[in-house]
Amino acid sequence: MAAPSFNTVQVGDSLPDLVLPPVDRTMLALFAGASGDHNPAHIDIDVARASGMPDVFAQGMLGMAWLGRLLTDWAPQSQLRKFDVRFAGITHLGNAISCTGQVVEKLEHNGEPCVRVEISSANQFGQVKIVGAALIALP
Amino acid sequence: MIDRTWIGHQIGRSTLVIERGRLRFFAKAIGETNPIYVDETAAAAAGYTDLPAPPTFVFAAELDSNTMFALFDQLGVPLGKVLHGEQGFEYFAPVVAGDTVTVTSRVKDIYDKRGGALEFVETESTAVNQRGETVAQMRGVTVVRN
Numbered sequence: 001m002a003a004p005s006f007n008t009v010q011v012g013d014s015l016p017d018l019v020l021p022p023v024d025r026t027m028l029a030l031f032a033g034a035s036g037d038h039n040p041a042h043i044d045i046d047v048a049r050a051s052g053m054p055d056v057f058a059q060g061m062l063g064m065a066w067l068g069r070l071l072t073d074w075a076p077q078s079q080l081r082k083f084d085v086r087f088a089g090i091t092h093l094g095n096a097i098s099c100t101g102q103v104v105e106k107l108e109h110n111g112e113p114c115v116r117v118e119i120s121s122a123n124q125f126g127q128v129k130i131v132g133a134a135l136i137a138l139p
Numbered sequence: 140m141i142d143r144t145w146i147g148h149q150i151g152r153s154t155l156v157i158e159r160g161r162l163r164f165f166a167k168a169i170g171e172t173n174p175i176y177v178d179e180t181a182a183a184a185a186g187y188t189d190l191p192a193p194p195t196f197v198f199a200a201e202l203d204s205n206t207m208f209a210l211f212d213q214l215g216v217p218l219g220k221v222l223h224g225e226q227g228f229e230y231f232a233p234v235v236a237g238d239t240v241t242v243t244s245r246v247k248d249i250y251d252k253r254g255g256a257l258e259f260v261e262t263e264s265t266a267v268n269q270r271g272e273t274v275a276q277m278r279g280v281t282v283v284r285n
Contacts, residue, residue: 020170027168034161034168036202039218051219060223061195065169068194072173076185077233083194084227084278 004075006106006113006138015101015117018070022096022124023058031062058091063130067119070099075136081109085119085132095123101134112137141214141249141258141283150244150262153204155197159236162190169193182235189236197234197266197275198226200242207262210246214260216283224259224280232274239269247278258283 004013028042037059040047048056064085071080091097098121105116114137121130159179166176171193174181182190201207211221234240244264251258264277 030164030168034165036199038202039208041219047219051217061198061226062169064226065165065193065195069169069171072194077191077194078186080194080230082227082229084225086225087223090222 004115004138006115009103009106009115009138011103011106013103015070015074015103015119018066018073018099020066020097020099022094023091024093025056027062028056028058031059031065035059035061035065037061053090055093057093058095060087060091060130063087063091063097063121064132066097067099067101067121067130067132070101070119071117071134071136074101075138079137079139080134081112081114081137082135083132084134085130087129088131089127089129091123091129095129097121097123097129104133109135109137114138140251140255140285141216141260143249145214145246146249148246150201150210150246150264151204151206153200153206153242153244155200155203155240155242157192157196157234157236157238157240159190162192162196162236165193165196165199179236187233187235192234192236192238194228194230195226197228197240197242198277200240200266201244201264206244210262211260211281216260220284222282222284224282225278226280227278229276230274231276232268232272234266234268234274238274240266240274241268242266242277244277256285258285
């Protein structure tokens with residue numbers, strides 16, 4: 001797919017979905033090490049249960065990193081200006097996350113043509129896990 | 140309840156040397172397959188001086204140095220009660236392997252909802268590279284379930 005340009009992109013355009021495999025314990029262990037998030041609630045079931053959770057659960061920033069992939073799959077990372085999310089629900093083991101995005105506005109930001117993209121991720125049951133927005137400069 | 144006098148507290152400084160091996164590990168952990176994130180030749184062809192750090196990677200600086208978890212310890216909040224509520228990044232320059240990024244953070248606000256059942260700790264951070272260039276600003280909200 002050709003990189004998007006300001007003139008060809010229209011409000012309402014969708015980004016190609018990013019579909020992830022179901023969350024498993026290995027994913028959480030690898031992300032703990034790679035991200036530096038060593039909170040044991042994500043990798044040690046005993047700790048998770050002691051804090052009232054049924055089992056370990058995904059790091060929020062793993063979900064945000066997946067949304068980052070959605071964005072950089074669409075436009076080069078060097079064009080990403082802002083990336084904001086709100087974590088709306090816990091991502092549990094077995095959740096298969098899909099990331100989606102849609103162009104909602106064309107605007108100028110600091111003298112650059114940009115688009116605002118609304119993004120979200122949800123599991124296979126349609127439960128929303130993350131909502132957010134990104135500002136991307138387009139040539 | 141968390142003592143509100145922590146508002147404005149400077150959390151400290153975290154320095155992270157961006158290593159190629161760590162970036163490849165991060166790419167694997169998030170399922171990133173675009174070669175520019177793992178192969179220097181592909182990164183160079185895309186205009187980067189070395190492997191670029193993916194958009195959320197710089198968040199690792201405060202985690203690696205343990206300053207963020209140490210903050211909750213100081214606030215008297217057990218890690219088992221915290222959830223990540225919000226996170227934001229604004230980008231000013233690329234971060235690539237070989238860079239050294241220093242993140243400085245402060246507690247911007249602390250507030251509560253539902254009569255104190257949920258408390259929110261908002262932090263803001265600035266990431267600067269070895270040339271003194273601000274590469275990113277970050278904003279985070281941590282939710283404490285009381």
